[in-house]
């Protein structure tokens with residue numbers, strides 16, 4: 001059962017900055033973790049309009065808040081309001097976690113941590129593997145930067161539907177990390193070879209998120225049994241992409257563990273405590289996300 005936290009006069013404030021935030025599962029995750037570990041913190045929704053972002057951050061500083069998560073559409077917009085940002089955030093240009101250190105407002109991103117920990121938890125090691133990322137948006141950028149910066153893959157390929165968007169991202173990742181990134185579209189012949197020699201394919205497009213449009217970003221013919229299929233989407237739990245992977249006997253996982261683990265990485269910045277993943281039941285979290 002997900003617990004809630006008790007708010008006292010001494011309670012330290014954390015929350016989620018974004019727009020919209022009302023469907024987020026993050027308040028449930030963090031308040032459960034605070035309560036389970038007996039920590040005097042609370043996590044609240046901090047939805048605001050773009051013009052109010054600067055004022056809200058000033059207010060949070062005045063309230064001596066402990067930190068916050070940042071989500072769409074403000075992951076880049078908060079950067080100028082930070083006193084310091086991590087090397088990783090300098091690479092990605094985004095911040096998903098604000099925290100206070102030595103009275104300074106610091107920003108970093110834990111999205112990559114969440115992704116890599118989710119793979120580790122499922123006993124998949126991406127080191128020296130052929131990695132393909134689908135999409136060229138915010139999540140693709142963050143994961144590509146982290147994988148390339150840490151020199152994790154043997155090869156890294158970005159696949160998108162519009163080469164004029166994929167190519168500049170690949171060039172930027174290569175230029176900032178020194179790791180060569182190749183590109184393709186979903187239908188290029190060279191991409192088919194990449195798909196069939198891939199050890200892991202990571203879906204960072206929203207294709208499959210909407211149950212009314214049950215599509216996979218790649219076809220069954222572009223998949224093979226020895227590959228690991230990761231979907232950043234967590235609702236529905238089994239997208240058409242993951243269903244195809246299951247049908248050919250390939251391993252994979254959805255984005256729920258990534259979401260949870262990036263949140264718990266932020267939690268450590270605010271509290272100094274590690275919230276064990278065992279505090280959570282993934283089925284219960286999924287039911288909460290689906291509003292069941």
Ligand SMILES: NC(=O)c1ccc[n+]([C@@H]2O[C@H](COP(=O)([O-])OP(=O)(O)OC[C@H]3O[C@@H](n4cnc5c(N)ncnc54)[C@H](OP(=O)(O)O)[C@@H]3O)[C@@H](O)[C@H]2O)c1
Pocket residue numbers: 111114135136137138139140160161162165203204205206207209217232233234255256258259260262
């Ligand atoms: N599990 C987690 O913790 C977590 C964290 C972050 C995001 N996510 C999920 O990851 C997904 C991507 O999020 P994001 O923030 O990176 O989104 P984003 O910045 O909007 O990027 C979306 C990407 O998907 C591509 N795309 C959209 N529709 C497509 C289609 N029909 N066919 C092929 N490509 C298509 C876009 O291509 P164009 O550029 O050509 O339009 C773009 O490259 C979302 O489902 C989000 O919920 C999960």
